[in-house]
Amino acid sequence: MSFDVARVRALYPALSDGSAWLDAAAGTQTPRPVIDAIAAAYTAGIGNAHGAFAASARSDAIVAEARRAVADLVGGDAAGVVLGPNMTTLTYRFAATMARTWRPGDEIVVSRLDHDANVRPWVQAAQAAGAVVRWAQVEVPTGELPAAQYADLLTERTRLVAVTAASNVLGTMPDVPRIARMAHDAGALVYVDGVHATPHTPIDVGALHADFYATSAYKWCGPHVGAVVAAPTLLERLRPDKLASAPDDVPDRFETGTLPFADLAGVTAAVDHLAGLDPHAAGPRRRRLLASMAAVEAHEQAELAHLLKGLSALPHVRTIGSPARRTATAYFTVAGHTPRRVAEHLAARKINVWDGHCYAWEVTGAFGIRDHGSAVRAGLVHYNDRSDVERLLAALAELAP
Numbered sequence: 001m002s003f004d005v006a007r008v009r010a011l012y013p014a015l016s017d018g019s020a021w022l023d024a025a026a027g028t029q030t031p032r033p034v035i036d037a038i039a040a041a042y043t044a045g046i047g048n049a050h051g052a053f054a055a056s057a058r059s060d061a062i063v064a065e066a067r068r069a070v071a072d073l074v075g076g077d078a079a080g081v082v083l084g085p086n087m088t089t090l091t092y093r094f095a096a097t098m099a100r101t102w103r104p105g106d107e108i109v110v111s112r113l114d115h116d117a118n119v120r121p122w123v124q125a126a127q128a129a130g131a132v133v134r135w136a137q138v139e140v141p142t143g144e145l146p147a148a149q150y151a152d153l154l155t156e157r158t159r160l161v162a163v164t165a166a167s168n169v170l171g172t173m174p175d176v177p178r179i180a181r182m183a184h185d186a187g188a189l190v191y192v193d194g195v196h197a198t199p200h201t202p203i204d205v206g207a208l209h210a211d212f213y214a215t216s217a218y219k220w221c222g223p224h225v226g227a228v229v230a231a232p233t234l235l236e237r238l239r240p241d242k243l244a245s246a247p248d249d250v251p252d253r254f255e256t257g258t259l260p261f262a263d264l265a266g267v268t269a270a271v272d273h274l275a276g277l278d279p280h281a282a283g284p285r286r287r288r289l290l291a292s293m294a295a296v297e298a299h300e301q302a303e304l305a306h307l308l309k310g311l312s313a314l315p316h317v318r319t320i321g322s323p324a325r326r327t328a329t330a331y332f333t334v335a336g337h338t339p340r341r342v343a344e345h346l347a348a349r350k351i352n353v354w355d356g357h358c359y360a361w362e363v364t365g366a367f368g369i370r371d372h373g374s375a376v377r378a379g380l381v382h383y384n385d386r387s388d389v390e391r392l393l394a395a396l397a398e399l400a401p
């Protein structure tokens with residue numbers, strides 16, 4: 001396992017602007033091979049799908065390759081990769097589709113750890129169907145999502161459990177396999193939000209026991225494209241609203257309108273890029289991805305440990321949550337300064353962080369910070385290095401009272 005952060009950084013044109021890009025949890029920067037792949041698709045000429053001419057066949061091939069790439073990234077089946085504009089839109093689509101089969105008195109379980117995109121679509125669909133919504137609580141102050149509570153939340157009426165593979169603010173990685181096994185024992189389906197987890201760790205949807213796994217390519221250095229991965233046999237059982245003239249097969253029938261073909265070329269390039277992050281990884285792409293993402297995780301965890309140690313040494317900084325297993329994501333407040341003021345102070349020093357609730361609506365509510373500007377998020381990813389962390393810590397030290 002090896003990881004050379006300087007080599008990786010050189011692949012990202014945007015990183016050369018002198019900023020510390022600590023906003024990856026909101027969206028990552030794009031490496032040159034992804035930019036080139038998108039440009040190459042447009043340069044060659046894009047035709048719409050399923051036509052008789054070569055440019056159309058190229059688009060069909062781009063879509064097929066993107067499905068294979070996403071499947072390799074998460075350990076899924078390419079025939080079960082649904083592509084779309086983003087995770088939120090796809091999740092609303094799946095929620096509306098599944099809720100058609102829900103009856104009054106059926107139940108779903110959502111969690112307060114989740115990004116609102118894996119909460120509200122389900123809550124609203126349940127309300128429309130007369131289904132009962134049960135809530136898994138986030139533990140304060142640790143930020144854990146204890147799996148044991150699901151024993152009390154699941155019943156024989158539970159139809160769906162929506163849970164995140166990682167919190168986009170606290171970084172918490174709950175015990176999804178255990179939660180999913182309990183859900184399956186109760187006869188429920190499991191929809192896992194993998195948007196925040198995917199760039200930080202090797203993903204295996206089988207090991208997670210996820211029936212559906214949602215991810216967004218712009219969080220892993222690709223373009224603004226979302227995907228939901230499921231077993232094709234499961235997708236066959238679901239009937240989304242669709243145009244009469246649109247394909248009825250799976251996964252196509254979940255995809256509304258025309259796909260962003262050039263961007264999808266970028267999705268494949270992004271997966272290939274991730275697979276090459278450990279230059280010594282060999283073999284098929286899936287195997288190289290597993291090795292590279294393990295190397296990424298080790299690199300990120302070392303930087304996270306340095307960051308958390310540095311934050312804890314600043315008496316005016318309070319870190320929110322202390323989960324045992326987490327991504328390289330820190331969420332903190334600074335005494336005497338609003339989160340926006342802190343972000344502005346950092347921005348003036350070319351340090352990019354996010355401030356506010358970050359759509360972690362329930363988490364920020366549970367911690368009682370949502371009405372006070374929530375907190376500041378530093379989201380690290382594989383291209384961040386020690387100097388990014390040091391710059392953040394030094395700039396925060398300046399805010400000492």
Ligand SMILES: Cc1ncc(COP(=O)(O)O)c(C=O)c1O
Pocket residue numbers: 025026085086087088089115117118164166167168193194195196215216226359
């Ligand atoms: C954990 C998590 N889930 C869902 C989303 C929503 O993803 P999208 O922007 O693709 O709709 C985000 C975006 O920040 C996220 O971080």
